[in-house]
Amino acid sequence: MVKKPFTVDLDKPLVFQVGHLGEAYDKWVHQPVVSKECPRFFGNDFCELLTRTKWWVIPLVWLPVVCWFVSTSIQRGLAPTQAASAVAGGVFIWTLIEYSLHRFLFHMKTTSYWGNTLHFLLHGCHHKHPMDRLRLVFPPAATAILCVPVWSLFKLFSTPSTTPALFAGGLLGYVIYDCTHYYLHHGKPSVGLSQTLKRYHLNHHFRVQSKGFGITSSIWDHVFGTHPAMRATGKSR
Template sequence: MVIKTSSQPYGITTQSGVRLIPPIEGIDLPDTLFGVRVMDWALPKEGEAHLMVNPWLDRLSRVHPATPLVLYVPMVLSLIWRGLILHGLSVSHVLAWMLAGIFFWTFAEYSLHRGFFHFTPRSKLSLVLAYLIHGVHHAYPDDDRKLVMPPVFSLPVGFLFYGLFIVLMGRAYGDVFHAGFLLGYLCYDMTHYLVHAVPMRNHWGIAIKKNHMLHHFQMPNRRYGVSNTFWDYIFQTR
């Protein structure tokens, strides 16, 4: 089976028998659990995901791809302003700490994708959570309203990291480090959207798209990096 977008085929065929989740002992996959259509979680398919049984909740589960930019670009600019004006940091210090934040994001991207998005559910409730968090995207990789993180997830996680940075680094450096962290997240989310929705023309784009499509259709337990493959090399998950 070859999954296609409206613009071009992904060009990677699913291996026979590859499933997105392992069998869970004692739990059959029903049509719905807690109002979530988990029966869609099998091999990837074309079309839009109708995640929730309730049509109003289903609409709320859909996220426009520009949402992260609208939410987080002002935050990044505000944090840079705080570093330069409020805390009096030099431009070189701000840039250095932002670069460190971007690099830390790449590790967070890999770790969240591998350890959290692909956790093995052990109960009906954790099965629903796994499907809501990431499984629905693997079930419907073409759905352009499931390609960026919903704010209901990204905002709490972002504030959790922000608090951690402030505790560890202090207010001034924590602010600009978090600005870089958020910028790295935006690069990840926009890269993920482009990889799925837009034909790639340059060498980097083609390579990163192929890497991610291999994760989707042949190696769901490998190739966790989306915006980069650095940590896959480090942890030997290529």
């Protein structure tokens, strides 16, 4: 008897279903469901709540942290102009981190049950349901976990007085990224840079998912040869 391929029931909690797709997961997750409805991830209400974050939580939580790290560098003897330069450097470094995470972690290929499940939670859910308002930004707890290796990296390559301001810049870059990402999906830019970025990002979602990994900038796509050939997507929303 030929075994029927597994089919995900979109009317039931998704997370513990997607692992059963196996090798079919990558194709399935890149067939978007364009709806503003928020799909159910978990049967447990508390776990479900942890997956949902409003966009304004990101600046509310992290901008005070950015300010605290900058003030720490100044207290350690860094001049305000030096702190500002370190923050700017951190923002620039973030653009490379943003690109690298999106390309190599968020778009890694998985086929195992737990690989598919974790990938869906990390980024696959966003490609499957790109208009889900409550899962467009990272929950603060997940961001805090990712901050640990970033802080350790900055600490390794900079001085004790510079590290906090440099890290603050990276964190500020993240806040800009998450808010920009939300706006590109749910804002309605009509002209200028924001319209270009929206078109660029929708091209990544609906046409060429293997290119166009930059969100706030396409600079690293140009550098590493992943800049897609652009055309109108017809998907602007």
